Amino acid sequence: MSYVSFYRKYRSQTFEDLMGQEHITRTLQNAIRQGKIAHAYLFSGTRGTGKTTTARLLAKALNCDSGPISEPCNQCVPCRSITDGTAVDVVELDAASHRGIDDVKEIRNNVQFPPMALRYKVFIIDEAHQLSSDAKDAFLKTLEEPPAHAVFILATTEPHKIPITIRSRCQQFDFRRGSVADIHARLKFVAESEGIEADDEALDLIAMNAEGSWRDALSLLEQVLAYTDGRLTPADVYAMLGTVTQDLLFRLGDLVASGDEAGAFEAAREAAESGKDLRQLLRSLADHFRNVLFAAATSGRETRSFSAEFLARLREQAAKFKKSRLLRIIEVFSQAEQGARSSDQQKLLLELALLKTISVAQAEATQPKPSRPTTPAAKSPIPAKPSTQEHVPEAKPKPKPAAPESTEKPPVSGEQKLPKFDTIRQKWNLVLQHVRSISLPAYALLVEATPIGVKDGSIVLQFKHLGQANLIRDEAQKRKEPTKKKVPQMAIEQVFGVPNVDIMCELGKQEHESAAGRADDAELPNPFEAAGDETLRDVLDIFNGKIVDD
Numbered sequence: 410m411s412y413v414s415f416y417r418k419y420r421s422q423t424f425e426d427l428m429g430q431e432h433i434t435r436t437l438q439n440a441i442r443q444g445k446i447a448h449a450y451l452f453s454g455t456r457g458t459g460k461t462t463t464a465r466l467l468a469k470a471l472n473c474d475s476g477p478i479s480e481p482c483n484q485c486v487p488c489r490s491i492t493d494g495t496a497v498d499v500v501e502l503d504a505a506s507h508r509g510i511d512d513v514k515e516i517r518n519n520v521q522f523p524p525m526a527l528r529y530k531v532f533i534i535d536e537a538h539q540l541s542s543d544a545k546d547a548f549l550k551t552l553e554e555p556p557a558h559a560v561f562i563l564a565t566t567e568p569h570k571i572p573i574t575i576r577s578r579c580q581q582f583d584f585r586r587g588s589v590a591d592i593h594a595r596l597k598f599v600a601e602s603e604g605i606e607a608d609d610e611a612l613d614l615i616a617m618n619a620e621g622s623w624r625d626a627l628s629l630l631e632q633v634l635a636y637t638d639g640r641l642t643p644a645d646v647y648a649m650l651g652t653v654t655q656d657l658l659f660r661l662g663d664l665v666a667s668g669d670e671a672g673a674f675e676a677a678r679e680a681a682e683s684g685k686d687l688r689q690l691l692r693s694l695a696d697h698f699r700n701v702l703f704a705a706a707t708s709g710r711e712t713r714s715f716s717a718e719f720l721a722r723l724r725e726q727a728a729k730f731k732k733s734r735l736l737r738i739i740e741v742f743s744q745a746e747q748g749a750r751s752s753d754q755q756k757l758l759l760e761l762a763l764l765k766t767i768s769v770a771q772a773e774a775t776q777p778k779p780s781r782p783t784t785p786a787a788k789s790p791i792p793a794k795p796s797t798q799e800h801v802p803e804a805k806p807k808p809k810p811a812a813p814e815s816t817e818k819p820p821v822s823g824e825q826k827l828p829k830f831d832t833i834r835q836k837w838n839l840v841l842q843h844v845r846s847i848s849l850p851a852y853a854l855l856v857e858a859t860p861i862g863v864k865d866g867s868i869v870l871q872f873k874h875l876g877q878a879n880l881i882r883d884e885a886q887k888r889k890e891p892t893k894k895k896v897p898q899m900a901i902e903q904v905f906g907v908p909n910v911d912i913m914c915e916l917g918k919q920e921h922e923s924a925a926g927r928a929d930d931a932e933l934p935n936p937f938e939a940a941g942d943e944t945l946r947d948v949l950d951i952f953n954g955k956i957v958d959d
């Protein structure tokens with residue numbers, strides 16, 4: 410037996426079996442029961458929504474030996490011949506490949522003669538909008554005076570391209586996209602019929618990726634099964650689709666909701682190191698928050714867009730956000746995704762997008778009416794505690810999950826020494842977060858610098874990339890803003906309790922050398938190359954740092 414695709418093998422053979430189009434099947438069945446059979450139908454809807462399947466079901470219902478009947482028996486000769494595609498009185502024309510006037514003329518000739526074996530001659534014209542203008546005109550003439558034994562079913566993905574003169578003579582039905590829950594149920598049925606064990610989450614993923622098309626869903630299932638041994642798991646689907654996991658999206662969503670900036674950095678790093686396509690991740694994040702917004706908007710109502718389990722998960726996350734902020738979060742991720750198309754700094758864009766969405770989510774949660782802070786420290790997510798409180802010794806430390814930094818050992822008055830360099834390196838992300846909360850440009854400047862040591866009470870930072878030159882130059886031009894000048898020092902003070910720490914800047918040796926040898930970088934001034942360069946002085950001014958001599 411030759412191979413039959415799932416879509417054909419599991420094509421619905423009864424109206425009852427046809428899922429997701431109950432509004433159509435009910436109307437058609439009622440019409441058949443009442444003997445109100447139209448001569449022309451227009452089935453419109455996106456691909457894979459069941460238009461042709463319904464057309465064949467209608468052909469069977471009209472021609473069944475015990476019909477016209479609201480549900481074909483599928484046993485009699487007419488029913489079986491239509492299922493097999495051997496019924497001479499059921500003519501299927503694909504207008505994508507047969508779009509000319511001659512094809513329509515053939516139909517016009519054919520339609521004059523009564524059916525040979527069946528009750529009705531049924532003409533199914535797929536992709537009907539693709540008929541040429543001449544062909545459409547010719548077809549209209551046929552529709553104007555149809556013989557009593559003829560039924561025309563036009564199927565189209567683009568009904569607006571069908572002339573109104575034709576449309577007005579048809580009974581029109583709009584086919585809906587399948588919901589994730591319905592498609593999931595169908596996939597489950599097929600998997601069980603094929604003797605395949607499949608995880609519900611895997612079926613959800615396939616259903617979501619099919620975007621409402623039953624045909625796409627079944628062919629995706631077929632493709633994934635080619636990769637699968639035994640049990641169908643979400644990992645199989647992810648592997649085939651190359652998409653990021655729902656778990657990662659929910660995890661990132663939780664980080665944004667809780668304002669966990671350190672966690673966001675960590676997640677971005679993990680994603681980058683695992684070789685994920687970060688642009689795809691940004692797009693998935695936008696989609697994810699769109700789903701969260703959908704879940705929030707439909708809260709308390711039934712919806713068939715997602716499986717119940719997935720919807721519950723979305724709603725749980727949605728409850729952590731103000732609805733009004735979700736739209737803004739979607740925008741941030743979409744914009745970052747667009748930016749990532751033309752940038753090689755995808756990790757930076759991902760980090761910035763996560764931090765931006767965190768501030769969007771937090772701003773609403775803590776400040777109903779956001780206003781620009783007058784002092785930079787006021788915008789910090791972890792405001793410095795009053796010093797008096799910090800001096801009170803506590804019998805036992807209280808856990809403060811909302812602000813992990815505050816569990817730091819409070820700085821003892823008079824203690825001016827930096828902690829060990831290892832500690833500085835471990836907590837550098839916290840410094841960056843504080844920098845970010847004070848000044849985004851300063852953050853962009855600092856984010857790719859690496860702390861490489863402590864020298865004479867100063868922190869030594871190494872910049873590794875020439876691309877930062879542009880950022881640094883821009884920052885230098887804006888340096889007039891007094892708040893920016895001491896940003897890194899303020900951040901370091903907040904994390905380590907040591908004020909006014911000097912910062913030394915270095916350019917990584919490798920980059921330094923390779924930069925000198927690369928002609929295409931010649932136009933890009935390297936601010937670190939010449940000590941006398943004004944740009945460098947500007948930068949050092951911002952950082953209140955000095956050049957390391959070695």
Ligand SMILES: [Zn+2]
Pocket residue numbers: 472473474475481482483484485486487488489
């Ligand atoms: Zn029958």
